[in-house]
Amino acid sequence: MSKVIDVELRSLMKKFQNNIVVQDFNLQVEQGEFVSFLGPSGCGKTTTLNMIAGFLDPDGGDLLIKGQRMNGVPPYKRELGMVFQTYSLFPHMTVAENIAYGLKLRKISKSQIQERVGRVLDLVKLPHVADRYPKQLSGGQRQRIAIARALVIEPSLLLLDEPLSNLDAKLREELRDELKRLHQEIGVTTIFVTHDQEEALSLSDRIVVMNHGFIEQIGTPKDIYNRPASEFVHTFIGKTNRLEGEVAGHEGDSLIIQTIGGLLVEAKSANLMLLPGQKATVFIRPEKIRLSADTAPEGRNRANGQLKLSSFLGSYTECEVQANGHSISVKLQTVDKGVELVPGKAVSCSWDAEDVLVMPAERG
Ligand SMILES: Nc1ncnc2c1ncn2[C@@H]1O[C@H](COP(=O)(O)OP(=O)(O)OP(=O)(O)O)[C@@H](O)[C@H]1O
Ligand SMILES: [Mg+2]
Incomplete structure (x- = not known):
């Protein structure tokens, strides 16, 4: 069986003013794959993810989703779920209303909405918080709800921008395992941004190591760890x-x-x-x-x-x-x-x- 490519970036480039922040970015993400963008702060991870999501337009190259060229197509036409780096839930809506929001926009029936909200709340193991407001949740619970809200529209592509970065170490690890379980369960194609080596190593099928807007290496966690393509990759991925x-x-x-x-x-x-x-x-x-x-x-x-x-x-x-x-x-x-x-x-x-x-x- 031939592989299905869900996302393809071809020589993607982005600049702000005259400053090129993503350059010559080439990547193919297969259906069901979990790919991480890993690199230090400012290396262009969020910028690249935002181009895939449609919040930023590339200044060069092409972006394809399911074989369709997507340059210039607005985010809501891309059928993707996203959890942002600095995301807050809508504070004036309950958890259930937050999750239902995207379904309402899609004109889905009330009974359907209720069922799907219940299902994703079960999936993130928080069925009991449906009627609470975001401020009545812990940080980790909020992030799980943000993930539930991204999943509820049954996206063909899930984009996660450092969803665990504001949590303490133990919770981070717990949620990391949960993300892994979720991905195994639903198999949605996922692109995950992180600057945490362990997170990338433990979750990913493949890792894209980035530095100053360039790709240093693309490979499986074992490749990246054991056969780094550069000194940067070797030293970034662990102590040496x-x-x-x-x-x-x-x-x-x-x-x-x-x-x-x-x-x-x-x-x-x-x-x-x-x-x-x-x-x-x-x-x-x-x-x-x-x-x-x-x-x-x-x-x-x-x-x-x-x-x-x-x-x-x-x-x-x-x-x-x-x-x-x-x-x-x-x-x-x-x-x-x-x-x-x-x-x-x-x-x-x-x-x-x-x-x-x-x-x-x-x-x-
Ligand atoms: N709207 C903008 N205008 C000008 N420069 C920007 C803009 N957004 C990002 N940049 C610059 O582009 C570069 C890449 O930023 P980006 O947010 O993609 O980094 P990142 O890898 O996500 O970093 P972090 O790990 O800190 O989130 C940085 O140098 C940043 O200062
Ligand atoms: Mg970022």
Whole structure:
């Protein structure tokens, strides 16, 4: 069966005055897919979403929804549900009236409206708040109602602009799981904007990583995490160790890098186009590093040093090791026994060649 493309952005561009804020944006979103736009504040996420919704007109390129060119088509003709970044429900309407609003505009019968409002309230697990006013709800409940209101029109496309950003950490996580469940249940094509890596990783089929109005990478969460296309993507998506050095040579499918601190790092399946003598940067995620108390002679992918800091964070412990002039972060599962994490202790860090990422040093 061939794939159905619900949304297509072709070289989309947007500028405000002379300032280009979205550029050369190309993306195809399949029917039923959950795609996230992830990037730092100001990178153009809301602007791009607003072009898809029809609140902004592109200054270049084409936008297609279900194969139809949509440039210039007003939002209400696009059959989409949207939850805005700074959205408030209509304060003078009850929850049920808020949700029913879009259905009334569509001239749907009273009994139908009642049934559909009841159904989406069940879906977001808030059937008991139908008669309350927004100010009588918690922040999390309000966001769930905003989502219910977007879903009730049975949109062919759901657009969510940081719907969880104003909630505290625990509630965020709860609602995140709920969004995931909702998407699995109803399968509506969804575009979700966030600057939170974890949210994007946990919810998405694919992530579009954006930076300064450009797409840095499009890929599955695993691709983005394990095979980042750029240093920006790698560092934006999680904590990492960054060691500068230069290429010492090749060995089979391994690349050997000597760091400025004198460590020898072996990387498997690295970019073998890097030439001996070329400046390169090595990245190793903290959770890929092991700590041991035995300080056998230093070798490849092994650094002896001193434990500087350890912070117990419940399910894991974060350590900082000073070795060869490098400060190395290590993330240990708290179940790990073995090394006693006393600052000042001599320890050895080691990692696997498969877990090393190498990129040519950025110029400048
Ligand atoms: N109406 C406007 N007029 C002029 N500049 C604008 C306008 N709207 C947005 N911008 C600029 O466009 C850029 C992208 O803004 P956008 O709101 O898309 O960012 P964002 O990625 O959603 O950021 P955030 O995570 O902070 O919401 C920013 O530099 C912003 O200042
Ligand atoms: Mg925004």
